[in-house]
Amino acid sequence: MKAPDRFSGFPSPNPHPEPSIRVSEILSALSYALDLTEGQPMGHSVRACIIGMRLAQQIGLPAPERADLYYSLLLKDAGCSSNSSRLFHIVTADEIKAKRDVKLTDWTRVGWESLQYALTHVATDLPFLQRIRRLFQVAATQQQDSCALVKIRCERGADIAKQLGFSDRVVSGIYSLDEHWNGLGYPDGLRKDEIPLFSRIANLSQTLDVFHTDRGPSAAIDVASRRSGRWFDPQLVNAAVCMSKNGTLWTGLDSPDLLHKVIALEPEQRRIPANEDAIDNICQAFAEVIDAKSPFTYRHSSGVAEAAMEIAHWFGMKPRDVKLLRRAALLHDLGKLSVPNAILEKPGKLTDEEWTIVRKHPYYTLEILKRIPGFEALGEEAAAHHEKLDGSGYWRGLVAEQLSTFARILAVADIFDALRAKRPYRDSLPLEKTFSILREESPHALDLPCIEALIAAKTSSEPCALEAPKNSVAATTQKRSSIS
Numbered sequence: 001m002k003a004p005d006r007f008s009g010f011p012s013p014n015p016h017p018e019p020s021i022r023v024s025e026i027l028s029a030l031s032y033a034l035d036l037t038e039g040q041p042m043g044h045s046v047r048a049c050i051i052g053m054r055l056a057q058q059i060g061l062p063a064p065e066r067a068d069l070y071y072s073l074l075l076k077d078a079g080c081s082s083n084s085s086r087l088f089h090i091v092t093a094d095e096i097k098a099k100r101d102v103k104l105t106d107w108t109r110v111g112w113e114s115l116q117y118a119l120t121h122v123a124t125d126l127p128f129l130q131r132i133r134r135l136f137q138v139a140a141t142q143q144q145d146s147c148a149l150v151k152i153r154c155e156r157g158a159d160i161a162k163q164l165g166f167s168d169r170v171v172s173g174i175y176s177l178d179e180h181w182n183g184l185g186y187p188d189g190l191r192k193d194e195i196p197l198f199s200r201i202a203n204l205s206q207t208l209d210v211f212h213t214d215r216g217p218s219a220a221i222d223v224a225s226r227r228s229g230r231w232f233d234p235q236l237v238n239a240a241v242c243m244s245k246n247g248t249l250w251t252g253l254d255s256p257d258l259l260h261k262v263i264a265l266e267p268e269q270r271r272i273p274a275n276e277d278a279i280d281n282i283c284q285a286f287a288e289v290i291d292a293k294s295p296f297t298y299r300h301s302s303g304v305a306e307a308a309m310e311i312a313h314w315f316g317m318k319p320r321d322v323k324l325l326r327r328a329a330l331l332h333d334l335g336k337l338s339v340p341n342a343i344l345e346k347p348g349k350l351t352d353e354e355w356t357i358v359r360k361h362p363y364y365t366l367e368i369l370k371r372i373p374g375f376e377a378l379g380e381e382a383a384a385h386h387e388k389l390d391g392s393g394y395w396r397g398l399v400a401e402q403l404s405t406f407a408r409i410l411a412v413a414d415i416f417d418a419l420r421a422k423r424p425y426r427d428s429l430p431l432e433k434t435f436s437i438l439r440e441e442s443p444h445a446l447d448l449p450c451i452e453a454l455i456a457a458k459t460s461s462e463p464c465a466l467e468a469p470k471n472s473v474a475a476t477t478q479k480r481s482s483i484s
């Protein structure tokens with residue numbers, strides 16, 4: 001069987017050079033995906049890391065500790081997708097906006113600020129009476145809900161850091177991120193020095209970046225000072241005030257070269273090279289971050305990787321290519337972290353505006369992956385997973401000649417896994433029905449050899465009709481199942 005030729009636009013002959021990179025280069029780029037989930041401007045985690053590392057230097061934290069702090073800061077939001085669905089069901093509205101604005105709100109004080117937050121973010125699309133009822137329900141359970149949301153998030157974030165092999169210091173720094181100096185934070189109500197130093201630095205750094213980016217340096221220092229001794233360690237706030245005065249806290253935070261700046265901050269003696277296993281581990285961990293966003297996409301990235309590898313094995317691809325394809329499959333939906341759960345979990349038809357948001361998710365996949373040295377081509381292929389041979393796909397409307405073998409395999413594997421999964425608007429489809437839908441979409445939209453290879457692999461039979469697909473311009477109907 002002959003697999004379709006690669007897209008001639010990729011460098012030849014090897015579009016995927018062996019990477020020679022550091023873990024920090026991969027994680028700092030992938031942290032942009034965490035920013036999307038938190039509703040923050042991309043680069044937030046990296047900027048918070050830079051601020052935190054500067055504070056650590058100012059207070060004289062020794063280099064080995066700074067090396068661990070570095071990863072606590074970069075991965076502080078690793079658990080952020082795990083509470084998205086629950087938050088969406090609490091606010092019954094766009095949870096990404098709710099996450100974005102809660103970082104600009106002092107929700108610990110009952111008053112106009114927290115009331116205004118609730119009015120702006122809870123049940124915004126519900127009729128008036130239902131909305132009022134929902135607001136009262138949210139107010140009644142606010143404390144338990146906040147604690148539960150933080151707990152889910154910090155446990156998951158800590159697990160991811162553990163899974164990636166980081167030290168207990170890194171893990172506990174992430175776990176206790178939302179503790180407050182006065183003991184009124186979550187999940188354990190730790191006070192003062194009971195809170196790990198890394199968490200205290202990360203909490204202050206993230207707030208400084210959020211206010212600095214949104215409202216400028218004076219607002220950032222003002223909020224840190226007002227929350228000093230309540231949310232934040234006063235000694236760290238003093239360090240921030242001092243550095244802000246002498247101009248060293250904010251330098252270069254608006255630089256287009258942000259990634260190089262953060263990578264240079266990793267203490268030299270503890271730089272971790274990314275070997276093949278480390279890269280695979282990181283891809284797997286981020287696939288879990290993506291899949292945790294909604295119960296309806298639970299295991300989707302892993303499922304796509306599994307199906308893609310089955311096709312690749314059937315094609316007799318080289319082990320190196322199978323490995324790369326698996327990485328692309330695991331990360332293909334990184335950009336979906338930008339889609340609110342109100343859309344991902346909507347049982348009905350999407351509006352045009354909602355579709356516009358959905359159709360942009362592969363663009364974000366590319367925007368993130370292209371920031372990792374050596375992942376540029378893989379990013380292009382991962383970001384083409386909704387493209388169709390006849391140009392009817394999204395987000396760029398590429399056509400057959402522009403779609404590589406990887407992209408064609410990913411498109412088939414993605415739809416296969418989406419159809420096999422339960423979705424808010426339908427149950428999972430049986431295998432036979434799934435195969436028949438895939439076949440209906442070929443050869444005009446989906447690659448027939450990829451489909452037949454998958455069917456053969458799933459049914460352990462000999463593949464049939466495996467000629468390269470004939471291109472056609474027949475339009476395909478945009479099905480609701482395309483959020484995959």
Ligand SMILES: [Fe+2]
Nearest residue numbers: 332333483484
């Ligand atoms: Fe997708």
Ligand SMILES: [Fe+2]
Nearest residue numbers: 332333414484
């Ligand atoms: Fe997908």
